[in-house]
Amino acid sequence: MAVSKQKLGEGADRARAPDSASRPRKALTIGAVCKILEGEFEDISISKIRYLEDQKLLSPRRTPGGYRLYSQSDVERLRTILRLQRDEFLPLRVIRQELAAGREMDFGGDRPSGGAVRRAILVNTSSAHLTTDELIEETGAREELIRELEEFGVVEPERRDGRPVYDETDREIVRTANELSRFGVAARNLRVFRSSADREANLLEALLGPSLRSRNPQRRKEAQESLENLAATVSHLKHLLLVRDLRRLSGE
Amino acid sequence: MAVSKQKLGEGADRARAPDSASRPRKALTIGAVCKILEGEFEDISISKIRYLEDQKLLSPRRTPGGYRLYSQSDVERLRTILRLQRDEFLPLRVIRQELAAGREMDFGGDRPSGGAVRRAILVNTSSAHLTTDELIEETGAREELIRELEEFGVVEPERRDGRPVYDETDREIVRTANELSRFGVAARNLRVFRSSADREANLLEALLGPSLRSRNPQRRKEAQESLENLAATVSHLKHLLLVRDLRRLSGE
DNA sequence: CGGAACCTTCAATCTTTAGTTGAACCTTGG
DNA sequence: CCAAGGTTCAACTAAAGATTGAAGGTTCCG
Numbered sequence: 011m012a013v014s015k016q017k018l019g020e021g022a023d024r025a026r027a028p029d030s031a032s033r034p035r036k037a038l039t040i041g042a043v044c045k046i047l048e049g050e051f052e053d054i055s056i057s058k059i060r061y062l063e064d065q066k067l068l069s070p071r072r073t074p075g076g077y078r079l080y081s082q083s084d085v086e087r088l089r090t091i092l093r094l095q096r097d098e099f100l101p102l103r104v105i106r107q108e109l110a111a112g113r114e115m116d117f118g119g120d121r122p123s124g125g126a127v128r129r130a131i132l133v134n135t136s137s138a139h140l141t142t143d144e145l146i147e148e149t150g151a152r153e154e155l156i157r158e159l160e161e162f163g164v165v166e167p168e169r170r171d172g173r174p175v176y177d178e179t180d181r182e183i184v185r186t187a188n189e190l191s192r193f194g195v196a197a198r199n200l201r202v203f204r205s206s207a208d209r210e211a212n213l214l215e216a217l218l219g220p221s222l223r224s225r226n227p228q229r230r231k232e233a234q235e236s237l238e239n240l241a242a243t244v245s246h247l248k249h250l251l252l253v254r255d256l257r258r259l260s261g262e
Numbered sequence: 263m264a265v266s267k268q269k270l271g272e273g274a275d276r277a278r279a280p281d282s283a284s285r286p287r288k289a290l291t292i293g294a295v296c297k298i299l300e301g302e303f304e305d306i307s308i309s310k311i312r313y314l315e316d317q318k319l320l321s322p323r324r325t326p327g328g329y330r331l332y333s334q335s336d337v338e339r340l341r342t343i344l345r346l347q348r349d350e351f352l353p354l355r356v357i358r359q360e361l362a363a364g365r366e367m368d369f370g371g372d373r374p375s376g377g378a379v380r381r382a383i384l385v386n387t388s389s390a391h392l393t394t395d396e397l398i399e400e401t402g403a404r405e406e407l408i409r410e411l412e413e414f415g416v417v418e419p420e421r422r423d424g425r426p427v428y429d430e431t432d433r434e435i436v437r438t439a440n441e442l443s444r445f446g447v448a449a450r451n452l453r454v455f456r457s458s459a460d461r462e463a464n465l466l467e468a469l470l471g472p473s474l475r476s477r478n479p480q481r482r483k484e485a486q487e488s489l490e491n492l493a494a495t496v497s498h499l500k501h502l503l504l505v506r507d508l509r510r511l512s513g514e
Numbered sequence: 515c516g517g518a519a520c521c522t523t524c525a526a527t528c529t530t531t532a533g534t535t536g537a538a539c540c541t542t543g544g
Numbered sequence: 545c546c547a548a549g550g551t552t553c554a555a556c557t558a559a560a561g562a563t564t565g566a567a568g569g570t571t572c573c574g
Contacts, residue, residue: 058534065531075541110494111498194469203462208507211511249493292520309563
């Protein structure tokens with residue numbers, strides 16, 4: 011079990027801590043989370059956090075005894091939820107979807123309508139590399155799940171000295187897969203998506219490959235940009251097609 | 263959800279100008295306003311319009327006898343209110359303030375990137391049905407492309423009297439496919455995406471199908487919501503996987 | 515004028531969303 | 545062991561956003 015590593019407690023800070031200096035790297039109990047957030051959100055409460063879980067907006071890991079344990083990403087997610095609710099007036103139902111769609115869009119800085127954080131998707135921006143433990147900590151996934159995801163080729167971390175090293179995309183994938191597991195979608199089901207993605211990538215590679223491997227750097231750069239646009243457009247199309255199919259089998 | 267629109271019968275055009283033909287300046291009775299807007303907003307009703315007035319969001323003129331009379335700009339304002347409520351999920355309290363602050367921010371076209379129109383994805387909101395000509399008009403696609411998309415099963419319009427009828431999702435699909443064609447992705451290439459989507463839809467159907475067909479309407483509703491979340495989450499995962507693949511074959 | 519269609523108000527009711535509360539009981543760590 | 549903190553579950557609350565029904569008034573047309 012995942013709990014093995016973290017010696018929760020260890021005498022350090024059982025919610026007791028008003029300690030400012032320390033980094034809250036370890037998993038937190040519900041009371042500790044509440045304490046952390048109550049500076050930022052005055053109407054937070056333990057019962058509200060539990061309520062949000064009931065509404066399928068959170069799903070923290072549990073200790074063997076049933077206590078909730080919030081990972082860093084759980085806390086981030088909760089912060090996002092509270093911000094969307096307070097500042098954007100979104101109903102929980104909508105927040106649930108926004109989050110499901112992967113838009114954590116965290117830093118709440120830019121309110122005005124133009125504020126989408128648009129950064130190049132494909133250029134691997136400063137890929138933090140994470141260990142398995144860090145990955146678990148940040149995503150809240152069970153170790154079991156991660157193992158399965160690797161088994162089915164859904165994440166394929168590099169290996170260094172036999173230890174897997176995960177990047178940010180891996181982390182996002184794990185986070186999303188974890189989300190899906192709450193709906194009963196098991197890791198093995200995700201093979202379907204993996205092979206679709208592979209096929210689609212091959213298609214795009216066939217179209218743009220020559221340019222991408224061109225000796226002309228200008229041309230390469232253009233191809234790279236096209237690829238980014240294509241990736242976005244293709245993803246949109248796939249979404250539409252899926253929605254169409256689902257609407258059929260749900261509606262009629 | 264019974265109908266409160268109390269029989270808007272033939273007489274609704276009563277408020278039509280008694281004087282000569284073409285004046286756009288006619289004031290409308292509440293029933294006429296309701297009729298005008300019900301194409302665009304399905305959950306409008308006479309009682310709701312009155313309720314909005316009660317909440318200080320509208321104040322139409324009155325006839326000496328007390329009938330409400332809505333000017334063109336009253337109707338515009340009402341349209342804005344309903345749009346903010348439906349698409350931006352703003353509570354009436356906030357809408358009231360926005361309007362008071364002068365921002366009519368009218369034309370509901372897409373607000374720039376940040377404020378994307380969010381609404382339930384799977385519930386087919388008043389699917390406008392388009393003819394082929396309208397589809398071409400609205401998407402800018404060549405007729406050829408549309409023919410191919412149908413040939414490859416990427417769009418599958420209903421047929422009425424032999425003529426195809428497209429809905430909003432079809433329109434979006436065509437628009438996106440047209441976008442892709444600019445990158446050299448032909449309609450026939452899109453079969454790949456279609457079959458991925460089919461496979462994925464089947465997977466989700468297998469997971470949620472029983473609930474979706476449950477006799478218990480409560481359970482059906484929950485399943486429907488889960489399906490929406492799943493669609494969003496799955497789309498996100500697919501995007502991540504595609505990006506990962508592409509990054510591999512483009513960069514490293 | 516008469517009456518069909520439409521409109522009015524007002525109080526009561528309903529549904530949904532977003533939580534809170536309390537009772538009974540369990541977990542954790544010093 | 546035991547106190548501080550955690551767990552579930554059902555019942556309750558409050559506010560927002562409407563809908564309904566009763567009783568009656570207005571408009572317009574013939």
